[in-house]
Amino acid sequence: MAAGQTKKPAGTAAHAKNRPHVPVVESDNWTFRPTVLVRRGSSQGTGTIIASLDGETLVLTAAHVIRGHGPISVELHRYNLGIEHQPSVPGKWPRQVVVEPVASDTFADLAILRLRDMVALPFVARLGPEDAEPASNAGLTSVGIDLGSKLSSWNTQLVEVLWFELNDSGTDRPFLVTARIPEHGRSGGGLFDTNGTLVGVCVGHAELVKGKRMGVFSSVENVRQLLRGHELTSVIERSEARQARLARNADTSGRRLTRPSRSVVTPTEATHEAGIP
Numbered sequence: 001m002a003a004g005q006t007k008k009p010a011g012t013a014a015h016a017k018n019r020p021h022v023p024v025v026e027s028d029n030w031t032f033r034p035t036v037l038v039r040r041g042s043s044q045g046t047g048t049i050i051a052s053l054d055g056e057t058l059v060l061t062a063a064h065v066i067r068g069h070g071p072i073s074v075e076l077h078r079y080n081l082g083i084e085h086q087p088s089v090p091g092k093w094p095r096q097v098v099v100e101p102v103a104s105d106t107f108a109d110l111a112i113l114r115l116r117d118m119v120a121l122p123f124v125a126r127l128g129p130e131d132a133e134p135a136s137n138a139g140l141t142s143v144g145i146d147l148g149s150k151l152s153s154w155n156t157q158l159v160e161v162l163w164f165e166l167n168d169s170g171t172d173r174p175f176l177v178t179a180r181i182p183e184h185g186r187s188g189g190g191l192f193d194t195n196g197t198l199v200g201v202c203v204g205h206a207e208l209v210k211g212k213r214m215g216v217f218s219s220v221e222n223v224r225q226l227l228r229g230h231e232l233t234s235v236i237e238r239s240e241a242r243q244a245r246l247a248r249n250a251d252t253s254g255r256r257l258t259r260p261s262r263s264v265v266t267p268t269e270a271t272h273e274a275g276i277p
């Protein structure tokens with residue numbers, strides 16, 4: 001797919017109506033399937049499932065998406081569970097699940113939400129290592145729910161990794177700057193490298209070069225730091241071990257695992273008040 005081209009997820013809800021037999025692309029299992037809608041009050045954005053165990057699932061999003069008041073919920077679709085092609089699934093879909101905030105870093109514009117009292121979800125994004133920044137001009141893929149209703153991805157190039165002070169936050173943090181500008185509602189969505197590994201989180205766009213706005217994504221280094229600071233690293237490790245066991249079991253049985261300086265940044269959460277469903 002050419003740089004900048006938009007892609008809808010194969011085999012997920014975005015295609016199910018018109019193309020019910022489109023096969024699932026394996027990379028979707030690390031990118032589209034762990035992607036969820038996050039709501040709080042009139043604000044809504046995107047989240048990414050980064051760990052899931054029985055009784056505890058962690059969802060990564062942008063801090064500004066949940067800065068309002070009222071309960072926070074995550075919207076789960078059938079494609080998040082890999083059951084979108086089943087002819088009859090009981091219950092009402094999508095499902096609104098209340099979550100609790102467990103970690104937040106306004107300097108990096110990141111937040112982590114916890115979903116309790118649910119079995120482990122099958123699809124989890126893979127976090128990149130803290131010390132591995134993508135090279136300049138590297139091809140990257142942004143996944144998000146534009147305007148709170150359009151799950152899609154688009155390809156872009158990394159312009160550079162910049163350390164800067166986000167919206168007068170008082171401290172410099174690393175951010176990935178992309179050539180393409182994200183749409184409202186994409187805030188909190190994952191930025192993935194060509195291996196389907198999460199390397200950043202959408203937080204908005206900014207005029208980092210005079211006359212030219214670019215996308216801004218909080219680096220996975222910030223994510224790893226937030227996890228350590230709130231003693232959540234062990235949850236990630238146990239979830240990764242679970243995914244590895246599932247992969248080994250699938251290989252053994254012959255089945256494939258169906259799982260991918262200072263600047264004012266304009267956040268890209270969506271809002272019900274703008275007429276968004």
